[in-house]
Amino acid sequence: MLPSFHTAVNFNDNYANRLSGYFTPPTSGNYVFFVSGDDDSDLFLSTDDNPANKRLIAQEVGWSNDMQWVTSGGNSSLSQKRSDQWSPNGGTTVPYAAGIALTAGTKYYIEGVHHEGGGGDDFSATFKLVADPDPVELDPTKFTNGVISYLTAPVTSGTIATQPVGITNYETQSFSLSVGVQTDSELSPIYQWRKGGVNIAGATNSSYKVASAVVGDSGSYDVTVKIPNSTISLTSSAVPVLVQPSPVLTGLLKYEYFPGSDRPTVEGGTVSPSSPGNIPHRTRAARLIRSKLEMVSRIITPTASAACLFRQLVATTSSS
Ligand SMILES: [Ca+2]
Numbered sequence: 001m002l003p004s005f006h007t008a009v010n011f012n013d014n015y016a017n018r019l020s021g022y023f024t025p026p027t028s029g030n031y032v033f034f035v036s037g038d039d040d041s042d043l044f045l046s047t048d049d050n051p052a053n054k055r056l057i058a059q060e061v062g063w064s065n066d067m068q069w070v071t072s073g074g075n076s077s078l079s080q081k082r083s084d085q086w087s088p089n090g091g092t093t094v095p096y097a098a099g100i101a102l103t104a105g106t107k108y109y110i111e112g113v114h115h116e117g118g119g120g121d122d123f124s125a126t127f128k129l130v131a132d133p134d135p136v137e138l139d140p141t142k143f144t145n146g147v148i149s150y151l152t153a154p155v156t157s158g159t160i161a162t163q164p165v166g167i168t169n170y171e172t173q174s175f176s177l178s179v180g181v182q183t184d185s186e187l188s189p190i191y192q193w194r195k196g197g198v199n200i201a202g203a204t205n206s207s208y209k210v211a212s213a214v215v216g217d218s219g220s221y222d223v224t225v226k227i228p229n230s231t232i233s234l235t236s237s238a239v240p241v242l243v244q245p246s247p248v249l250t251g252l253l254k255y256e257y258f259p260g261s262d263r264p265t266v267e268g269g270t271v272s273p274s275s276p277g278n279i280p281h282r283t284r285a286a287r288l289i290r291s292k293l294e295m296v297s298r299i300i301t302p303t304a305s306a307a308c309l310f311r312q313l314v315a316t317t318s319s320s
């Protein structure tokens with residue numbers, strides 16, 4: 001599901017996708033529809049709510065950047081992108097030149113199909129009444145909120161399948177709580193984590209993570225879950241989190257290593273270190289291993305007859 005007729009930009013390569021549902025015009029009148037895609041895209045509108053009556057009304061024949069309603073970064077056909085200039089036969093006829101008459105409050109099936117080969121990708125559609133000014137590039141699509149809808153299956157189940165588990169750790173360590181929800185809803189559950197019964201701002205995913213705990217994070221945590229398109233509302237078990245004070249090590253600084261990362265990634269907190277610790281310690285360990293290997297190589301390197309040398313080494317080792 002998407003909340004508007006606008007897909008993710010530069011999402012992937014070599015795919016096709018389809019958006020479909022109902023358009024319920026806010027007012028009666030003659031409408032013009034616009035499509036913008038990278039790459040080729042078709043926009044269909046039905047004469048009613050039946051998909052079988054859909055008609056092609058606009059096309060992206062080349063590619064355009066995101067929401068280029070009346071322009072095209074890819075030098076696409078601008079007339080084919082809008083229904084009032086679109087022609088099925090190279091300009092011989094323009095069937096929707098006067099706009100498409102629609103009735104307010106009536107559901108019309110609408111469908112867009114988009115294909116992406118390579119490079120950039122985007123897909124969107126919007127509309128206006130004939131008398132309205134044209135949309136300009138990057139004007140948000142008007143296919144959103146109350147004018148779009150689609151048929152979904154009724155929700156019959158929603159339970160907490162995996163409860164969060166309490167945690168005891170130390171400050172500066174990370175901790176996370178997670179919940180597993182089973183539902184046949186097509187829409188993702190809506191989560192809200194709470195501490196002591198109070199909503200935690202921004203904690204609205206199925207898991208709640210604290211990257212560097214403080215003692216004040218200790219408390220009782222639970223999560224409320226609402227199943228969209230239903231009356232199902234769930235609350236998980238409340239579980240304890242205990243964050244204990246950490247000891248302070250004087251004379252050392254914390255060291256973290258991020259192979260393959262750059263500074264903005266580290267500063268943005270979006271990457272985890274591969275190995276907490278400190279380099280001098282690791283180097284000392286490596287030196288110890290090297291010195292043991294050198295010692296072993298001296299033992300097994302023959303200097304004369306192998307049998308004689310072995311006996312000599314045993315005698316030397318046992319006498320030292
Ligand atoms: Ca792409």
Ligand SMILES: [Ca+2]
Nearest residue numbers: 038118119120
């Ligand atoms: Ca492309």
